[in-house]
Amino acid sequence: MFKSGHVKKIIFVLAVAVFCACSKSSDKGGETPDAFDKTAMLTNYADNLIIPGYTALQQKLQVLQTASDAFLAAPTIATQATLKTAYIDAQLQYERITSFHFGPAEVVLLDVFANFSGNLNYNFNTAGELTGFSIDSVNIEKNISTGTYNLATMDRASFYSQGFPALNYLYFGPNAIAKFGTNTAARVKYVKDVVTRLKGLTDGIITSWGTYRAEFISNTKTNSGSPIANMVNQMAYQMDLLKGPRTGWPFGKQSNGIVFATKVEAYFTGNSVALAVENINALKKTYTGGGSGKGLSDYLVALNKTQLNTDVLTQFDLVSTKLSAIPDPLSTSLTTQAAAVEAAYKEIQKLLTLLKTDVASATAVQISYVDNDGD
Amino acid sequence: MMGTKSEGFFSFGSITNRGAALFASSRQNVSIAPLITFRIVFGLLMFLSLIRFWYRGWITSVYVTPQFHFTYMGFEWVHPLGDLGMHLLFLTIIIAALLITLGLFYRIATVIFFIGFTYVELLDVTTYLNHYYFITLVAFLMIWLPANRDYSLDVLLQPEKRRKLVPAWTIGILRFQMAIVYIFAGLAKLDPDWLLDAQPMRTWLPAKTHLPIVGVFMYKTWVAYLFSWFGAVYDLFIVFFLINRKTRPYAYGVVVIFHIATAIFFPGIGMFPYVMIACSLIFFSGEFHERLQRFFPFYDHSVDETTYRFKYTPSVLIAIYIFLQLVIPLRFLLYPGHLFWHEEGYRFSWRVMLMEKAGSAYFTVKDKAHTIEVNNAEFLTPLQEKMMCTQPDLILKYAHHLAATYKTRGLVSPQVYGEIYVSLNGERSKLFIDTTANLAAEPVSWKHYNWVLPYSKQDK
Structure with a gap:
């Protein structure tokens, strides 16, 4: 039958290789320490940044819900003022968790339902079209008047009619208080539904992290969909949002200088710059792992990329400074403080390049939100 | 017979x-x-x-x-x-x-x-x-x-x-x-x-520490050399x-082991x-x-x-x-310049897993009355954008597409300029192309693209 000389030889080579691999592992044992402990880094992220971040959001949404209920029960300037503090507080906390939009948050699509940025693949050139951080007030009013809506609907009108943008309009939009005078019950119900959904999504994410945590800290790969790749990709994505929807696009970068003042984030509360500053500071915190010595920045240092790390940190601070130099409300500053916006925009682009090109390359992470073969 | x-x-x-x-x-x-x-x-x-x-x-x-x-x-x-x-x-x-x-x-x-x-x-x-x-x-x-x-x-x-x-x-x-x-x-x-x-093994291997048995060696420089030379x-x-x-x-x-190993590592x-x-x-x-x-x-x-x-x-x-x-x-x-940088004659040449290259590209379209920054995500998928950023012929094709598109949007003979940064084999990103070159006017050809800036190796 099959003269197996060849097969024996092939098997011999395979056996030798397996033997070598095994013996290598036994003689080295644990004597060669890891240059960098990625599991410790991921544990730091999960326990000190991500889970506390979502928990804080949950708490602040609870405060918001209480203030919201008080406002809905008696919509006055006084209750609105209390509500505003709670609302701003909650949205600022939201900015602190934007780089953790993966795993449980991605499953429920928190970013589109909580604070829709319009996605990146849209032309920001038509005033009428809902892009960037627009608010679909027409659809919101329609939902209220018809009473038939499903906030889980997967379309742009739905995204633009809930979460922080919808609350921004319903709480602080034009004649917000007066509008509760007509069709009160339906309007109150809609607001409550929006708040409940936002809180429900957050609650669900925290519950899911209970089980996802183990998976997160044990996966030290860097391929597409791995925790490390997710964080690097999210930071790059947030930088893209900062450059586009948060500043550059309403500023008119895509539209030959035509400003779209109403398309800034949180238009009616007028704190877009504060949100952007919070966003960039949170990104820096993500990058450094909260300064714990167990962050992506420390990983870069372990990879002998000290200079790159220093440059990235400097650039983070520069972006933060330049953004802070723009006075809120951004909707006005886009026109009156154009030089300051332009200056911030330039530094944002530099940081985006550093993260998307240098940091991603150094950590062998692909900036690509899909997986695919390569060579 | x-x-x-x-x-x-x-x-x-x-x-x-x-x-x-x-x-x-x-x-x-x-x-x-x-x-x-x-x-x-x-x-x-x-x-x-x-x-x-x-x-x-x-x-x-x-x-x-x-x-x-x-x-x-x-x-x-x-x-x-x-x-x-x-x-x-x-x-x-x-x-x-x-x-x-x-x-x-x-x-x-x-x-x-x-x-x-x-x-x-x-x-x-x-x-x-x-x-x-x-x-x-x-x-x-x-x-x-x-x-x-x-x-x-x-x-x-x-x-x-x-x-x-x-x-x-x-x-x-x-x-x-x-x-x-x-x-x-x-x-x-x-x-x-x-x-x-x-390089690029030295960049890629530290990302492989999750592997059982061999993972602990992946931060070692000598392992990167061993992989490269082997x-x-x-x-x-x-x-x-x-x-x-x-x-x-x-x-x-050896063929079986080598390729199974590459499948596991990459x-x-x-x-x-x-x-x-x-x-x-x-x-x-x-x-x-x-x-x-x-x-x-x-x-x-x-x-x-x-x-x-x-x-x-x-x-x-x-x-x-x-x-x-x-x-x-x-x-x-037949081409001057650093092959990995210019990539002229790179494809169809069995250059597999040979370099780590990444980039970011920002394009501006202009005519007398307009200056518009291009949103790449509007035209390209993330994969396409990633590949385009580092390959001159793709940059040029994309620039021509932008010129044609913005012409239909009302620009008169649009000019296209690119500000592109590329990082090669673990080096810091550098400006890749001449930011003053109107790419819309540059022809697609087999000739060397002069608008790509020359490569200079720098200290890491």
Whole structure:
């Protein structure tokens, strides 16, 4: 039958290789320490940044819900003022968790339902079209008047009619208080539904992290969909949002200088710059792992990329400074403080390049939100 | 007529007066068995690869979703066929792959597979992979090879078509193709970055510390050097050990280990390792394959000496093919500048896993009345954008597309400028192209692109 000389030889080579691999592992044992402990880094992220971040959001949404209920029960300037503090507080906390939009948050699509940025693949050139951080007030009013809506609907009108943008309009939009005078019950119900959904999504994410945590800290790969790749990709994505929807696009970068003042984030509360500053500071915190010595920045240092790390940190601070130099409300500053916006925009682009090109390359992470073969 | 033991022009037999011997031996007849195994394995692998591609949703994400495609020069007429069309095309190729394995309607199946697969590959440069190119070439060769003349449904239906012997060149050409892949991949690694800096291994390996047993070594620089040097030696010499009858079984064991290891370390390279493991079987002798095939179900043990004869041996065409295969990977020599930076003559040259390159690209479109910054995500998928950022010919194609698009949006003779930063092999990102060059006015050509800034290596 099959003269197996060849097969024996092939098997011999395979056996030798397996033997070598095994013996290598036994003689080295644990004597060669890891240059960098990625599991410790991921544990730091999960326990000190991500889970506390979502928990804080949950708490602040609870405060918001209480203030919201008080406002809905008696919509006055006084209750609105209390509500505003709670609302701003909650949205600022939201900015602190934007780089953790993966795993449980991605499953429920928190970013589109909580604070829709319009996605990146849209032309920001038509005033009428809902892009960037627009608010679909027409659809919101329609939902209220018809009473038939499903906030889980997967379309742009739905995204633009809930979460922080919808609350921004319903709480602080034009004649917000007066509008509760007509069709009160339906309007109150809609607001409550929006708040409940936002809180429900957050609650669900925290519950899911209970089980996802183990998976997160044990996966030290860097391929597409791995925790490390997710964080690097999210930071790059947030930088893209900062450059586009948060500043550059309403500023008119895509539209030959035509400003779209109403398309800034949180238009009616007028704190877009504060949100952007919070966003960039949170990104820096993500990058450094909260300064714990167990962050992506420390990983870069372990990879002998000290200079790159220093440059990235400097650039983070520069972006933060330049953004802070723009006075809120951004909707006005886009026109009156154009030089300051332009200056911030330039530094944002530099940081985006550093993260998307240098940091991603150094950590062998692909900036690509899909997986695919390569060579 | 006896089936000769010589294995065509890749035997170590006749090193002296090689030319004549080579020509003569390539015309001798050898067992058809290696071709049969090759046909079955290749067809099966293609069948599974294509189903995997479909299953992962890549037909849609790569060929349906994108609104713009980077076509190859001269193949601008190749267009995707829409959602249904692309899936039907894939279905056709998948069926063709199955027919190749079964050896049913073999000639038609190979023609359909070759045309279909090549059409798909020509749709978008950003999906270029060396092993797709390899598959295209092998599919082309298989059209002309009598790989269905034994152990096939074609022979079952028409027993008189069965042949046990084929001209040695029909197997030799496949071995030649394998040799081209390995040796050029090896030559490409004789590069200072690869050998002296152990790049890109030094960048990629620290990302592999999750691997059991070997993971703890991945931060070690010497491991990156070991990988780089071993990879170079392997690619350069494995073919010679596969050709030599005595070393062949050991060499094949090394092939299996090497490619399984690359599959474990770099899962992103997809089917490439399996393609190489499967196709390397062609180096085994007719005897080996005959013994192997005895294990196949319904194998016909009857022996005869029927010989497949070509009406005429296409010697000139084979010579041209071989010449092209030798020359195409060397065309980079005609271009000035650093190959990895400019990538002129980089594709179709078996440069696999050779560099880590990433970039960010910002484009501005202008005319007298407009200055508009381009949002790449509006036109490109993330994958396309990633590939475009670092490859000059794609940058230019995209810039021309932008000029055309913005013309329809009301700009008068739009100018397109790019501010692009590229990082190569772990170095810091640098400005890639001349920011003052109006890309809309730069022609697409085979000539050196002067608007790409020269490369300068810097300290890390």
